[in-house]
Amino acid sequence: MSTEDRKLQILVVGAGLGGLSAAISCAIAGHSVHVVESAKELVEIGAGLQITPNASRLLKHWKLPDSFWETGAEPTALTVHRYSGQKLAEDRPFDQHTRSKYGAPFVDFHRCDLQQALYSRSVELGVTFSFGQRVESIDFSGPSALTDTGATFSGDLIVAADGLWSRCRESFLGGKDEPLPTGDLAYRIVLTTDQIKDPKLRAWVENPEVHFWIGPGAHVVGYSLRAGKMYNIVLLVPDDLPAGVARQTGSVDQMRKLFDGWDPILNEFLGCVDKVDKWKLMHRSEMAHWVNDDSNLVFLGDSCHPMLPYLAQGANSSMEDGAVLGSLLGHLKRKSDLPGVLRLYESLRKSRGEAIARETFKQRHDFHLPDGEEQRKRDEIFLSQLGKELKGPFPSRWTCPEVQPWIYGYDAIKEVEDAVARNPELFSNNAISSSPRPVL
Ligand SMILES: Cc1cc2nc3c(=O)[nH]c(=O)nc-3n(C[C@H](O)[C@H](O)[C@H](O)COP(=O)(O)OP(=O)(O)OC[C@H]3O[C@@H](n4cnc5c(N)ncnc54)[C@H](O)[C@@H]3O)c2cc1C
Incomplete structure (x- = not known):
């Protein structure tokens, strides 16, 4: 089988953190990637971003340079105070605990440093970009994306990474769909x-x-x-x-x-x-699917699972999406297997992305309690464990031993290796007549 039998032309809509992660991961997987971005250039916008081990391990995997890591700040403690200032919980040394539990760091970055580093890495990997092109609609017969300048971009697969206000989502759902x-x-x-x-x-x-x-x-x-x-x-x-x-x-x-x-x-x-x-x-309501019927449009990041930033997982989970998508496509043997592979992507990612989004609302509940009985009970749980090993459920999911491991312990690359091993027929060299249902 020649490389051309499997090599996809992938069009990513949006050069945000999810889109760039997908671009890097799909380029590493041997596909040809073009990114269409509405902004004229990647400018210094945004603020801080907490990068947790589930995504920092991906940034290491993608070989972001040392100069990028030097722009970060790795916190040595994570402390929760009552609004008066009283300490309710503290994990110290947080950096060492995190690294030893998850084998990857928790680091705080300026968003534009991360975006620039991902952009430079994607260019190094041969990804090409068109800036100043706002996608207005998608024609699924190609598929192709029509932009506000009248230009049309096409490919075998469109990755909808256009964030909260996704136009791809509106094209997919066939009408206005406001957050x-x-x-x-x-x-x-x-x-x-x-x-x-x-x-x-x-x-x-x-x-x-x-x-x-x-x-x-x-x-x-x-x-x-x-x-x-x-x-x-x-x-x-x-x-x-x-x-x-x-x-x-x-x-x-x-x-x-x-x-x-x-x-x-x-x-x-x-x-x-x-x-x-x-x-x-x-936020947005959950969609029934993240892949269209023609299997030529796939969603990731805020376009399909926006969340409250209360667990700092919006960008982290969109990078997970990009990593899983690209790594799965790295195992694609022929273009005709794309429907099955995208179904597998959806089944691996949709439940997790949506579960994290729901968890952010639970964190709001626990952090925003009005003064009163429920708040006193919450603070009793906090204070009874101050300086001790934590037991779940703990009101701060940032260190909760039930929630933190499933968020920070997730390894997108391993997730794909395991899924590929469970689905040998989907990734075999022998042609299959129709895409089988993935085994989860
Ligand atoms: C206050 C706040 C704090 C946050 N803190 C954190 C944090 O600490 N950690 C964390 O993980 N997450 C955090 N987030 C969430 C995070 O910012 C988002 O979840 C994340 O940026 C989503 O990435 P994305 O690539 O899906 O979308 P985006 O980053 O929104 O990127 C979408 C890209 O698509 C482009 N685009 C949009 N429409 C079109 C179009 N029609 N055509 C072409 N291009 C288009 C946009 O210009 C943009 O570049 C925070 C969010 C907020 C509001």
């Missing part, structure tokens, strides 16, 4: 050490740790970026943006008022802020 409000919004803040004069706050930033403060209807997460030269703070509060407004410049005074009476150190950080943006947090 739904979650009821929360995020104030996103990035401070450089130049903006932080107080030596106590500077020391906090220069010694990377993750801190949560949890209170009625709201919580905050703060962590260092760029080797301790930057601090990222996200304030998660009830959504007061008008319907239909996804992002707006926020009032710094109004933001500070929301945290009156919270931990003094948090308020000292908020005192350093001179501008802030508000982002409406959106």
